[in-house]
Amino acid sequence: MTRKELIKQIKTKRSFLCIGLDSDINKIPKHLLAFEDPVFEFNKQIIDATKHLCVSYKINTAFYECRGLAGWRCLVNTFNYLPKDIFSIADAKRGDIGNTSSMYADAFFDKESSGLSFDSVTVAPYMGADSVKPFLKYSDKWVVLLALTSNESAKDFQFLESKSGFLFENVLVKSQEWANEENMMYVVGATKGKAFADIRKLAPNHFLLVPGIGAQGGSLRDVCQYGINKDCGLIVNSSRAIIYASNGEDFANAARNEAEKLQLEMAIEIEKIGF
Template identity: 60%
Template sequence: MNREELVKQIFAKKSFLCVGLDVDLKKIPEPLLKEEDPIFAFNKMVIHATAPYCVAYKPNLAFYECYGIKGMMAFEHTIEYLKTSYPTHFIIADAKRGDIGNTSTMYARTFFEEYNVDALTVAPYMGEDSVKPFLVYEDKWVILLALTSNKGSHDFQLTEDKDGTRLFEKVLSKSQEWGNDQNMMYVVGATQGKMFEDIRKVAPNHFLLVPGVGAQGGSLQEVCTYGMIKDCGLLVNSSRGILYPCDKTSCDLHTYATQVAQKAQELQQEMETELKKL
């Protein structure tokens, strides 16, 4: 999916919501555990409930790889289901890959050829040759880690050199020599707040994938105030805040799915309000 197509979906749906498919079998409704593929069954329920309110889905590979072959089959089935039943939704594999060039080439082949997702999260810290293999695919996106939402982001990402340039700013500026705003996005945590102003000084036109709204306490309004651009330029992710709206034993499947939809719709309505300000 190219940028024009993504932007078209955002304004058609009045949403820039990305739903994170981070499935924890300890939290999903108990009746689904009886299914042959409970992860996929849960994902189908969530996708059906949230599709009208979001433009993207982001399965996190850690939540599939931890279950071995069965987990990876669930991941593959989820991607196939999205591409067949919801082909206009943007699919991000949150895998945070990145290695020496020939290894990155194989990672790129895995996600852009075998699974044929739209985008992949990539760690930038091994430099140009670890990122470029992902950028050779037409209408595919690399989403580089830039300024993340976790507490430990301060350990390295905010460190300054002798000129006062912070490490995340170096990542932003240097990586623009490898890709552009048509094939590269950046991960910026919602908890960074006003720091989005600094991000936009270095990367004024790139899309930003923004985790940390909801369970991690990031403010959607603050993200939009400092990070939104004329064609939106944001994909805001929510995972736990949508996936687990009630205790797995306290409501039946219909009620559970309804509450999942309500959580997604609430965020979509907030996003519609922000888009109207453009």
């Protein structure tokens, strides 16, 4: 998906919501366990109920890998069920030496090779340029690079300060030598509040993928106040607060209601930037 197509979708849907399909077989409603693949059934119903409210789905691969082969099959089936006009994110946080990152790129981008062809994949920056560049060889595919993550321990290394600023600032600056706002986004946690203002100085035009709303305590208001730009420039993710809104047979409706609450808040925010 191109940047232009993504922005168009945001304008049309009045939303910049990403729904995280962090679907855990131990947390989904019990009546689904009667299905052959309970997690796939769960995802299907969540997608059907919410696809008009969001511009992106994010599949966190850990939740599928932990079930081994059955989980990987569910991941492929879920990917195939995603509406193709919605921005898909493989939240895989991969990254390895060049020839190996090429393999990871094939895993998430090359349908012929792996059965998967996500629009984007999250990548960890620790190993530097040659670990990221192989993901950038696919046209209309994106790298979503970890910059400032939403977790408490982000402070352990991401705030280490060198002459050229904090580590996450170095990641933001250095990575712009490898890619631009047409094929790279950054992960910035919603829990970081005012840090968004500093990040916008370093990456004014990039889209930011923002986890941490809801269960992790981040505020949509703060994120928009400091992080929105003229093209919106935000994809805000919510996982648990939406997909586990109810544990009963009404889970899909409950998920739609939660997604709609966020979409309505988002509509107000993008109204403000004249969309």
